[in-house]
Amino acid sequence: QVHLVESGGGLVQAGGSLRLSCAASGRSFSSNGMGWFRQAPGKEREFVATINWSGGLTNYADSVKGRFTISRDNAKNTVYLQMNSLKPEDTAVYYCAATATAWGSSNMDRYDYWGQGTQVTVSS
Numbered sequence: 001q002v003h004l005v006e007s008g009g010g011l012v013q014a015g016g017s018l019r020l021s022c023a024a025s026g027r028s029f030s031s032n033g034m035g036w037f038r039q040a041p042g043k044e045r046e047f048v049a050t051i052n053w054s055g056g057l058t059n060y061a062d063s064v065k066g067r068f069t070i071s072r073d074n075a076k077n078t079v080y081l082q083m084n085s086l087k088p089e090d091t092a093v094y095y096c097a098a099t100a101t102a103w104g105s106s107n108m109d110r111y112d113y114w115g116q117g118t119q120v121t122v123s124s
Contacts, residue, residue, distance in 0.1 A: 002026040002098045002113040009094060009118030012086055016122070020081040022096030022115060030074035033104035035111060036081045038092035038120075045095070049081060050104030059106060064090075086122045093117040 008020040020036070035050040049060045049070035058070050067086075072079040079096060097111035105111070 002029070002032065004096045004098060004113055004115035006094065006096045006115045006118040009120045011121045011123065014086060014088055014122055014124050016086050017082070017084045018086065018120060020083065020094055020096075020118060020120070022079045022081075024077045024079070024098065029077040029098075031102055033099040033102055033110075034070075034072060034079045035097045035099070035104050035106075036070060036079075037095045037097060037108060038090075039095070039117075040089075040092040043092075045108060047106040047108070048094070050106060051079065052104050053102035057104070059104065061106070083120070086120075088122045088124045091120060091122050093119050 003025045005023045033052050036048040037045050039045040047061050051058045051070045055072045067084050069082040095117045096115040098113040100112045
């Protein structure tokens with residue numbers, strides 16, 4: 001079992017930055033692929049970014065590529081999402097998720113554990 005807790009969300013103006021954190025507890029964090037997803041009001045949850053167990057492989061949604069960076073610190077059992085050049089369309093609840101394998105994925109069905117989410121609001 002992996003327990004995930006997100007933090008770092010908030011209200012920011014367009015063009016600003018936020019860093020989300022996801023703290024993991026439970027079974028070995030360093031062996032899990034991790035991902036960030038988001039869900040805007042009235043929309044389906046969508047993929048944002050993913051990272052493999054070592055941090056050596058990452059993948060991003062086209063909508064955030066070049067603006068967001070996913071990283072992890074296995075010593076701290078934490079995965080991060082650095083969000084720069086934020087846009088109003090980035091407004092959503094952001095969720096951290098963990099797979100039961102070493103590899104991340106853009107497919108939500110590959111994830112076994114989910115956090116409760118953190119709200120990000122970008123004003124224009």
